[in-house]
Amino acid sequence: MWLNFGWVAIKIILILVVASLVIRIGRSAIGNMLRFKTKTPLRISERRETTLVKLLQNILTYAVYFISFITILSALTIDITGLLAGAGILGVAIGFGAQNLVKDVIAGFFIIFEDQFSVGDEVRINSFEGNVQEIGLRTTKVLNWTGELYIVPNGSITEVTNFSIYNSTAVVDFNISYEGDLNEVVSMIERLLARMPDKYSEIVGIPKLLGIEQFEGTEIVLRVTAETIPSKNWYIARKLRKELKLAIDAFQLEMKNGQDYQEG
Structure with missing residues (x-):
């Protein structure tokens, strides 16, 4: 024993x-x-x-x-x-x-394992878009920029668009008048764009003036693109619109004053 x-x-x-x-x-x-x-x-x-x-x-x-x-x-x-x-x-x-619970947990595990998105990323999950606040094994929380918090079961996530992995592109269209020398306007804008990376750290490289996008009534539509760090394209687009507006106004005023002076 x-x-x-x-x-x-x-x-x-x-x-x-x-x-x-x-x-x-x-x-x-x-x-x-x-x-x-x-x-x-x-x-x-x-x-x-x-x-x-x-x-x-x-x-x-x-x-x-x-x-x-x-x-x-x-x-x-x-x-x-x-x-x-x-x-x-x-x-x-x-x-x-608990089939739904098991489905959510398995889906959450693969989200974490594959690193599909991280806390702080700007994403679109199904029809919900915003900033990822929390990732759990069962649910993911996404905060919309207007303040709504979406709680999405991981098992129901079928489509994910992550805006925070690769660099973004800001696209800005703006109008100028037919009057004046187009080449001078283009030259002025290119000089302005060359200074933008020093002024805004979110810009990657020098923005590009692609040229004439279309003709609209009495104005010409030009397009500018700028590569930015992830999720900063909308911010830079707003800043570029402001910079272009101020620069074009100053350029037109300078040309007008110069013309008036010569006429006088």
Whole structure:
């Protein structure tokens, strides 16, 4: 009896030691695997990586604990068939009753794993557009610029447009009069655009004057484009409109004063 008892105790100790080693090695491997993940089409946020590491480590820990518990019961000669059958039936019942929850959790896991978007990104999720405030395993919260907070179940996310990954482009159309020398106006605008990157750090490179976009009544429509850092295209477009308006007004006033002076 004591021999059997000692042998069972040794088995339990070995099971616990092996489980502890598996958990320690597995947690370290998960951390290293994600730490050296450098090749990805999307940028990896440190917060997202930490969340994913903890999630996978917890899943590994619970799985090893469950297997260890079943193995210890088997070593104690306890019939685990009925226990596993009952757990299976309970799992099926919970699965049928919480299909949407399971769907949301699985979708949330892949959002985090693939780093589809991060907290702080400007996104369009389905028909909702705004800034990502929070990403959970079950829901994602998006704050619209007018103040509405959208809480979207992860399982219902079918389309995602992320505006915060690549540089954006600001497009500005503006009108000038047919009167005057078009070449002089173009030259003035190009000089103005060359100064914009020094004035606005959000602009990447020198904005481009593409030329005449169309003719409208008594005016010519010109188009300017500027590459900006992600999600700053609307801000820079407003600033460019202001700069162009002030520059064109000053240019026209200068030309008028010069013409009046010559006539006088």
